Amino acid sequence: DVKVTQSSRYLVKRTGEKVFLECVQDMDHENMFWYRQDPGLGLRLIYFSYDVKMKEKGDIPEGYSVSREKKERFSLILESASTNQTSMYLCASSLSAGSSYEQYFGPGTRLTVT
């Protein structure tokens, strides 16, 4: 059974703070993804990675960076948090390179930036 975990369910940060969101998967998946979910906007891809130390921009990468030093861990970094980054952040993983595989999601981190 695939398990994707995220470091926090709820997080409150101040404007300008550096924020780290961590995601870990335990099924040796190659692909990992970070999405943000906002009401009426669906799931929007921020960044994804198909291998260790590899990263690709998604549709809304501005204001974010990522790190993948180990296969099982994918971190999302907000260098200087802003109020418009208040959102639900979902991590996901999938088995292999290529986009035709089921994505397994983590429980999400609800980030509030004040």
Place this chain on the structure above:
Amino acid sequence: GENVEQHPSTLSVQEGDSAVIKCTYSDSASNYFPWYKQELGKRPQLIIDIRSNVGEKKDQRIAVTLNKTAKHFSLHITETQPEDSAVYFCAANRDDKIIFGKGTRLHILP
């Protein structure tokens, strides 16, 4: 790039009736179309998917249809039950990514 449009944004149906959610996509190279269900407070989970080499796929009360020519695909839920209440997302692949629609909130009325 790929664009996935989903309609309606909200849908209310009487318990026992059918529900249909429709999506369109723009990239003719897309060949994988998954549907995810997200119950309130939970993570999205895959419920069914279809690939471009078939036109229809069914799993118990859920079916998906695909019209490649028109770039349309739809989710059909028959004999709806209270546990079908959720947000449903359609998606299509593009390069190494999945592009999601904006979601449909389905309410099942008693």
